[in-house]
Amino acid sequence: MKAVDFDYAQPATLDAALELLSREDVMVRPVAGSQSLGPMLNLRLAQPELLVDITRIAELQAIRLDGDRLTIGACVTHARLEDGDYPDVTRGVLPSVAAVIAYRAVRNRGTIGGSLAHADPAADWVNVLTALGADVVIAGTGGRRTVPMTDFILGVFETALQPGEIVAEIHVPALSDRARWGYYKVCRKTGEFSHATGAVLIDPARGVQRCVAGATSGKPVVIDGPALFEGGCTEAAMAAHLAGSPAADDPIALKTHTVALKRAIAQVMS
Amino acid sequence: MSAHAKTISLTVNGTRVEASVPPRQHLGDFLRERELLTGTHLGCEHGVCGACTILIDGEPARSCITFAVACDGRSVTTVEGLDDDPVATELREAFSAEHGLQCGFCTPGMLVAARDVVLRRPDADNPAIRTAMSGNLCRCTGYVGIVNAIRRVIDARNTNAG
Structure with a gap:
């Protein structure tokens, strides 16, 4: 060890x-x-x-509001996002999700950028930032580039980062006043890795109706549109959406993912 | 000693310490083997069990997955450094009264984590205490005594404050 x-x-x-x-x-x-x-x-x-x-680099610790989006430095800890010393443009998504990442002793050290770069499919930010439509700003010796979350996570522990590049910051778009969100993860024990994650966002002002199935042993599965919100979150529908991932062929995993997403959806429909 | 050894300067339980450390040495090993502060217990050594929980700049952290070299300039507090801490003193008495420990292996980490709960979550009900303490494993008590001990300290402080 x-x-x-x-x-x-x-x-x-x-x-x-x-x-x-x-x-x-x-x-x-x-x-x-x-x-x-x-x-x-x-x-x-x-x-x-x-x-x-990279934790002593001041610019990676910053959180700032840029117009209608929040820019979060890669080395901002989960605990800081949980405690909320910043203008939360996400109507509670950031502090609520940060609060359920692992344990406080881990949240005091662990960072949002590190979590994304690590790209564990069960990680909270991997799935939540996908649902929020966040962008990742990548820095390398050649300059910076911005990649949407849906193109950043490529698979299990696999990202768009090239050798020599790091996550510099994350751009989180502001939700409108009418936005609603839900988040549910199935864990065997509080704080342990998720076996199935559901993250959903409805934001009528921006035309967003998004469901994300996470911890699927692959990249987050994004399902846009109204279908799942209107009673369509069935095991049959989920099997189709998860096709190609190991979860689709395992009846217990399929049921678990369906439940996680259903419960997340229920939070926005209630 | 590693060819990559780095000199770090940090505060351990209020005392200034300068040391040459191999970067691969985690903080738990540094505290136990160099500082001989064996109150910090190492269980799983991959961040799961919580036995090695200590304070870095006053915040709980896992000493097994934090490298000593990363703590240059920081202030580290172990369970030994909490001898005169008022909350830790109340917790030690409550853990004893409520059977919050048996073998004692998890206790140093439990006390550090529990102190954080008392200070940060004075409004915590019992389910919230259980959630907040879920990163610290105990194989003896079944947790009831631990939760009751933290409950006792929170209630006493709230009564005294109110």
Whole structure:
């Protein structure tokens, strides 16, 4: 249960971090709160030669309101999002979801950007930010690019990040006054990994009717349109939507995903 | 010692500490093996059991999945550093009175996490206490005594405040 011997750097600027991350002579990985990478290091599932700690970079800690969207720095912790010292444009989504991520001791260290970069299909932000229609700003030595969440998560632990790139910030669009949202996850124990996640958003002002089935052992499954909200969230419908994922062929997983999404939908319909 | 050793400077239980650490050494091992603060217990070493919970800059954290090298400039408090802490003192008495421990392995982490609940969630009902403490595993008590101990401290503080 001890990590391999790695080198470690704690740059103070994003440019310095990107410079280190672009090194090709060593196997290098960025690390933020180390709440996912830490266990992987201890279990030796990850064996980097150099860790670049990005948590001392001031610009990655910022939260700011840019017009009608909230920009959240990659190194903002779940605990800070839970405690809500920022203008919440999401009508409670951010603090409510942050509060149910793992445990407070983990939330104090774990970050929103780290969670996205890790891309565990069961992770809360992976699914919720997909439902919210957030964008991910990726930084590399070549500059910045913005990728919608639906194109950012590619699969299990797989993202659009190229070698040397990191998540810099996340853009969360403001919900309208009439927006309603629901979130439900099925966990064997409070705070443990989700076995099925349902995240839904209805925002009439922006024409959004979105359901997301998460923790499917693949990328989040996005189902847009009114069908599931109008009683259409059945096992048969879910089997079709989840086709191709392992969940579709396992009757228990299919039932669990149907229940998770149904309960999330019930929160917006009540 | 690792060829990658880094010098860090941090505060441990109020005392300034300077040390050369291999980056791979997690904070729990640093506290136990270098500082000989064996009150911090290591159970699972991958962030699940909560036995190693300590405070970093006053906030609970898992010392097994936080590397010592990442704590340069920080203030770390272990269960030993809570001897004179008023909430921890009340919790120790309540854990004893309510049978909140048996073997004691989980207790240091329980006390650190429970202290956070008392301070941050003075309004917590019993289900909220259970949810807030769900990151700390106990294999002896069945949790009833632990929840009752935290309940006792919260109630006493609310009565005294009211």
